[in-house]
Amino acid sequence: MLQALREEVYKCNMLLPENDLVKMTSGNVSGRDPQTNLVVIKPSGVAYEKLSPENMVIVDLDGNVVEGDLTPSIDTETHLVVYRARPDVFGMVHTHSTYATSFAVLGQPIPPVTTTCGLIGGGVPLGRFACFGGETIGHEVVNVIGDSYAVIMQSHGVFTIGHSASHATRVAVEVEEMAKIAHLAMLRGKPIILTPEQIREVSSGYVNDYGQKK
Numbered sequence: 148m149l150q151a152l153r154e155e156v157y158k159c160n161m162l163l164p165e166n167d168l169v170k171m172t173s174g175n176v177s178g179r180d181p182q183t184n185l186v187v188i189k190p191s192g193v194a195y196e197k198l199s200p201e202n203m204v205i206v207d208l209d210g211n212v213v214e215g216d217l218t219p220s221i222d223t224e225t226h227l228v229v230y231r232a233r234p235d236v237f238g239m240v241h242t243h244s245t246y247a248t249s250f251a252v253l254g255q256p257i258p259p260v261t262t263t264c265g266l267i268g269g270g271v272p273l274g275r276f277a278c279f280g281g282e283t284i285g286h287e288v289v290n291v292i293g294d295s296y297a298v299i300m301q302s303h304g305v306f307t308i309g310h311s312a313s314h315a316t317r318v319a320v321e322v323e324e325m326a327k328i329a330h331l332a333m334l335r336g337k338p339i340i341l342t343p344e345q346i347r348e349v350s351s352g353y354v355n356d357y358g359q360k361k
């Protein structure tokens with residue numbers, strides 16, 4: 148079932164350790180099929196090297212397992228809360244990436260300091276603490292993320308959303324890179340924060356001008 152989405156979600160999960168966004172079994176990626184609303188998600192607590200397109204788990208929006216022998220990610224309900232609240236979201240990523248999470252443990256949002264914030268939606272807002280694995284954290288993600296593609300949750304890590312699993316994965320990589328640059332800059336001074344006007348300009352640049360146009 149949903150072979151193409153299984154493969155995309157598997158590949159995106161593998162991009163997390165490849166980009167040093169997770170350690171051991173932490174983190175997860177899911178994708179939602181626009182036709183059926185079924186969600187493909189990583190199984191819980193399985194080493195990345197043991198993942199395959201076939202052992203991704205398919206759940207419905209109520210969390211029932213539709214296909215798969217393994218238990219889905221502990222964060223499944225969190226992803227589902229977001230998918231139920233946001234019909235425009237078709238992919239979601241969770242990481243504990245180091246630099247971004249260091250802002251989360253300080254209780255600080257990540258400031259928009261580079262033009263790549265145009266891929267993220269500006270700075271990365273901070274959500275309140277909520278234990279992993281339930282609806283509460285999903286509601287906090289929905290409430291805080293607003294028009295952004297990313298949020299950091301206090302003392303926990305990063306959640307990103309997108310038009311696809313691949314898009315949300317790209318955002319997760321860019322969040323970590325911007326957090327690292329902000330962190331390094333803050334060691335040596337006070338970084339210049341982009342203005343709302345500059346954020347609009349770079350966001351529009353990525354949407355309208357960046358990449359191949361056919």
Ligand SMILES: O=C(CO)[C@@H](O)[C@H](O)COP(=O)(O)O
Pocket residue numbers: 172173174175189190191192193219220221222241279
């Ligand atoms: O945040 C947590 C636990 O702190 C989880 O997201 C784990 O990082 C990954 O859980 P699984 O997806 O393997 O269940």
